[in-house]
Amino acid sequence: MKLIDIKKSNGIALITGASSGIGEAFATELAAMKHDITLVSRRQNKLEQLAKDLREKYEINVNIIIADLSTEQGIESIEEYIKNTPNLDLLINCAGFGLRGDFHNLNKDQISQIIDVHVKSSTRFCRAAIPVMRDRGYGYIINVSSLAAFFPFKGSAIYVATKIYLVYFSKAIQKEVRKYNIKIQALCPGVTNTGFHYTEAFKDFDRSTVPKHLWMQPDSVAKKSLKALKNKKVVYIPGFKNKVIGVLTQIGNLFAP
Numbered sequence: 001m002k003l004i005d006i007k008k009s010n011g012i013a014l015i016t017g018a019s020s021g022i023g024e025a026f027a028t029e030l031a032a033m034k035h036d037i038t039l040v041s042r043r044q045n046k047l048e049q050l051a052k053d054l055r056e057k058y059e060i061n062v063n064i065i066i067a068d069l070s071t072e073q074g075i076e077s078i079e080e081y082i083k084n085t086p087n088l089d090l091l092i093n094c095a096g097f098g099l100r101g102d103f104h105n106l107n108k109d110q111i112s113q114i115i116d117v118h119v120k121s122s123t124r125f126c127r128a129a130i131p132v133m134r135d136r137g138y139g140y141i142i143n144v145s146s147l148a149a150f151f152p153f154k155g156s157a158i159y160v161a162t163k164i165y166l167v168y169f170s171k172a173i174q175k176e177v178r179k180y181n182i183k184i185q186a187l188c189p190g191v192t193n194t195g196f197h198y199t200e201a202f203k204d205f206d207r208s209t210v211p212k213h214l215w216m217q218p219d220s221v222a223k224k225s226l227k228a229l230k231n232k233k234v235v236y237i238p239g240f241k242n243k244v245i246g247v248l249t250q251i252g253n254l255f256a257p
Helices: 021-032 044-058 072-083 108-136 157-180 218-228 240-255
Strands: 012-016 036-041 062-066 088-093 139-144 182-187
Touching: 012 021, 012 072, 012 108, 021 036, 021 044, 021 088, 021 139, 021 218, 036 044, 044 062, 062 072, 072 108, 088 108, 108 139, 108 157, 108 182, 139 157, 157 182, 182 218
Parallel strands: 012 036, 012 088, 036 062, 088 139, 139 182
Antiparallel strands: none
């Protein structure tokens, strides 16, 4: 590994939400580093094609698991896989989706699903992975949050709440697992060119309202995140402009009513 200091050559990285966007970019970056990977998504066709492409191009071992992380069955299947993978050295909790609208008007099933995907699954997978990494002697966990975690704006209550959970959850467990040589990162990307803003939740979203220079590419986010695993800071915001926005927003929140 060139970007992160993996100490053994037979490690496995598990990536949820791997069939597109930042999850797919992580898979490609790690494959290029000759790291074996396990890809998790509910979209079987996309996952199978990605796995095929990565095997052929990089000659690595790629395993796929089809799982819906908004269900208990899906979460349990990944949880058991983690517990039974002694050479797991990197966990990337990247699965997620957007949900917009005034809180009291949101569909209760969608509320449950986003909490399960963002919060429940990430929490359970970290709980399963930490003992494995402790026994291995090291490990890395990336919980993909969002720059939006620091923007409690109208119509984003549940999304923002789940993302800020990942920030503080990551900061807290880092204090617990540092003694085991495990590094936790809460990745907080800004607007990124993925399919995220092309879903039903964002059908009224005008991409032109966000300046072009603020949009990042998923491969750049993934590359910067992996490189930042060498740093001591838990919360990582990729991109200088996003860092400035994040700092100013957090300062502003201190004085907000």
